[in-house]
Amino acid sequence: MRSLIDILELSVEEIDELIATAEDIIANPAKYQEVCRHKKLATLFFEPSTRTRMSFEAAMYELGGNVISMASASSSSASKGESVADTAKVISCYADIIAMRHPKEGAPLVASMNASIPVINAGDGGHNHPTQTLADLLTIWRKKGKFDGLTIGFCGDLKFGRTVHSLIAAMARYTGIRFILISPDELKLPSYIKKDILEKQGIEYLQTTDLESVMPELDILYMTRVQQERFFNEEDYLRLRDSYILTPEKLENAKKDLCILHPLPRVNEISVGVDADPRACYFEQVLNGKYMRMALILKLLEVKA
Amino acid sequence: MNIDSIKNGIVIDHITAGRGMKLYRLLKLDALDCPVAIIQNVQSKKMGRKDIIKVDGAIELQMDIIGYVDPNATVDIIRDSVLVEKKSIDLPEKLQDVIFCKNPRCITTTEQELPHIFKLTDQEKGIYRCIYCETKK
Known part of the structure; x- marks a missing residue:
């Protein structure tokens, strides 16, 4: 029995395999619509989330399975003081697989150490969010047809942005990758990621505060939201939230086949005017997230179509 | 300064000077009821200065703690006043509590x-990093 807590638990080959399954689901949805019949997914979301939770639920329904969940974190047993370990043991009696989001880093790992069913990390604080990375990877794959040799720009909150950290870790395993890290000084990529992943593997990267000057070089532009919930200090949040706003004007010098990604929800960091641009891929990315979650559920439940 | 030689016990030698007390604390040697000596800043040909801990009692040592505090330390096991084993120390793969x-x-x-x-x-x-949140110690 396997869980997925960190994207790096999946080998490059396994990611290829998930992408192949997702592509097959997209091409032949009918083939998959009953494969998880009588299986139950428990969605345990201890932190507000709409899209990730609904994506998991939609994924399970499209596989013919069922979903059980708690109404909200405040009405859950956690609010009565139950430990994550106990919750995981109890839910293992009801469901076949768990998707868990929790504000505390490491909570899904604790759940996986105690559950007797697979646990999928659906986001733990500012730490990991592997299924978002799977959505990002499928979108890059479908747009570019490759992972090697891409120049990827990350823009916005690179300090607390867990989706950024996970995607950097995942993409760093391919050859010829170049990262351009665009952020205000206060929200730079943590030095341990630079040292432990980029410098250790000899991956080329550039840090800058200026988005427009690097725009022509990018194959992928990954925009992020400055997340209020990651700040202990309201003042810092208000000062930094409008650091980068992507507008059609800023895209004038961008490549014709640039792929603009965003883990969503956006606040104002991508102006609505960009949505009509064929290079805007963030809504497709949402759909791809559902397909990759379907592929992952199948893999962890060891169900074949 | 004279400290009696050990009959049955353990000598943790070649501790980097200054780390002896940390080791004493983490190994909870203060909770033992046998004689324990911590000797600091002893002259050493190899190291210049070093700390030594002597425990005159047969106890189970948490080698991972020694490895974490000072992987260059050595552990000698003494039985009936004879050195019976020299244990090598490595950085432990995992540390718990x-x-x-x-x-x-x-x-x-x-x-x-x-x-x-x-x-x-x-x-x-x-x-070392926390297995839950990957924060560096």
């Missing part, structure tokens, strides 16, 4: 019965 995660966002801050587990992630630099 030796060091504690201070990241306020870590699950260990709210679930206090969880063991604090750190894994060695960089052998060369001796870097």
Whole structure:
């Protein structure tokens, strides 16, 4: 029995395999619509989330399975003081697989150490969010047809942005990758990621505060939201939230086949005017997230179509 | 300064000067009821200065703690006043409840019965990270 807590638990080959399954689901949805019949997914979301939770639920329904969940974190047993370990043991009696989001880093790992069913990390604080990375990877794959040799720009909150950290870790395993890290000084990529992943593997990267000057070089532009919930200090949040706003004007010098990604929800960091641009891929990315979650559920439940 | 030689016990030698007390504390040697000596700043040909800990009692040592505090230390086991074993020390792969995660966002801050587990992630630099949140110690 396997869980997925960190994207790096999946080998490059396994990611290829998930992408192949997702592509097959997209091409032949009918083939998959009953494969998880009588299986139950428990969605345990201890932190507000709409899209990730609904994506998991939609994924399970499209596989013919069922979903059980708690109404909200405040009405859950956690609010009565139950430990994550106990919750995981109890839910293992009801469901076949768990998707868990929790504000505390490491909570899904604790759940996986105690559950007797697979646990999928659906986001733990500012730490990991592997299924978002799977959505990002499928979108890059479908747009570019490759992972090697891409120049990827990350823009916005690179300090607390867990989706950024996970995607950097995942993409760093391919050859010829170049990262351009665009952020205000206060929200730079943590030095341990630079040292432990980029410098250790000899991956080329550039840090800058200026988005427009690097725009022509990018194959992928990954925009992020400055997340209020990651700040202990309201003042810092208000000062930094409008650091980068992507507008059609800023895209004038961008490549014709640039792929603009965003883990969503956006606040104002991508102006609505960009949505009509064929290079805007963030809504497709949402759909791809559902397909990759379907592929992952199948893999962890060891169900074949 | 004279300290009696040990009959049955353990000598932790070649401790980097200044780390003896930390080791004493983490190994909880203050809780033992046998004689324990901690000798600091002893002259050493190899190291210049070193610390030594002598425990005159047959106890089970947590070698991972010694490895974490000072992988260059040596451990001699004495039986009937004879050196019977020299144990080599390595940086332990895992530390449990030796060091504690201070990241306020870590699950260990709210679930206090969880063991604090750190894994060695960089052998060369001796870097340990919390298994839950990956924060560096």
